[in-house]
Amino acid sequence: MPSPAGHLLAGVAIAWAAEAAASARGRRGGPPTDGAKPRQFTPLVLACAALALAPDLDILLATHRTVTHSLGAVLVTAVASGALARALGSPAIATGALCAATVASHIVLDWLGRDSNTPRGVMALWPLSTAYFYSGVDLFAEVSRRYWKPDEFILRNALSVAREVLFNRRPVAPPCLLIASGETTTKIEGEAGLGGPSQELALSFALEISELTGVCGLALDTDGTDGPTNIAGGIVDTLTVARAHEKGLDGHEYLKRHDSLSFLQALGDVVVTGNTGTNVCDLNLVYIA
Numbered sequence: 001m002p003s004p005a006g007h008l009l010a011g012v013a014i015a016w017a018a019e020a021a022a023s024a025r026g027r028r029g030g031p032p033t034d035g036a037k038p039r040q041f042t043p044l045v046l047a048c049a050a051l052a053l054a055p056d057l058d059i060l061l062a063t064h065r066t067v068t069h070s071l072g073a074v075l076v077t078a079v080a081s082g083a084l085a086r087a088l089g090s091p092a093i094a095t096g097a098l099c100a101a102t103v104a105s106h107i108v109l110d111w112l113g114r115d116s117n118t119p120r121g122v123m124a125l126w127p128l129s130t131a132y133f134y135s136g137v138d139l140f141a142e143v144s145r146r147y148w149k150p151d152e153f154i155l156r157n158a159l160s161v162a163r164e165v166l167f168n169r170r171p172v173a174p175p176c177l178l179i180a181s182g183e184t185t186t187k188i189e190g191e192a193g194l195g196g197p198s199q200e201l202a203l204s205f206a207l208e209i210s211e212l213t214g215v216c217g218l219a220l221d222t223d224g225t226d227g228p229t230n231i232a233g234g235i236v237d238t239l240t241v242a243r244a245h246e247k248g249l250d251g252h253e254y255l256k257r258h259d260s261l262s263f264l265q266a267l268g269d270v271v272v273t274g275n276t277g278t279n280v281c282d283l284n285l286v287y288i289a
């Protein structure tokens, strides 16, 4: 599935293309441009960007790619935005068509993207049909919005980008270094061992990349203190799990017990910087050779 950024850019691109076409035609009746030059972030362009993302709000309803990713949603958008445009004194048909096109772009992009969750694809023809449609083209690597926790989100999407670079050499060819930052979290329930969110992210990453070659991941806190530890984070690669097996360590068990420090320390894979005195962010690096 395309990323939220991909959907958003599609919405902006459609709005700008419509504005450019309207100004090229130089006549009334095209999408309203508010007198602005093309490629500006007018309220209509921002609305299109939001609408291109909107179908994924269904995740809030614990469902995904059903009625919000359908012909019905496109038609509802067309009617509602057209009516709103008319109330605001803007061209109703052109605005309705433009807004409907941005929602349709989301459905088409999802249809073209890779989807490993069943039922695969989108319920594109609802209310006429509740069948799911899936192109199988896999044009876009899978990214995830199903994982709300920042660490899961970073992990899944970092993996998707790494696979895209490794197997398809895009958006850049290896060797390359991917840099991400944010605030990693973890939820502790019950007994917990030693560790912190960045160390858990490093351990999770190691478990996911063990089938690959030439990938190395580092996750650390820039203040040098990950969770309640004096460890900054962890550094892992595609051989981490194999090295752990040789020592009789099962990474999944350590992850379950929130005992990532013990696992990484046993392998010599912790990163120790000492207290850096500055807390910029949680830093995540992925090197692909």
Ligand SMILES: [Zn+2]
Residues within 6 Å of the ligand: 055, 056, 065, 069, 106, 110
């Ligand atoms: Zn979607």
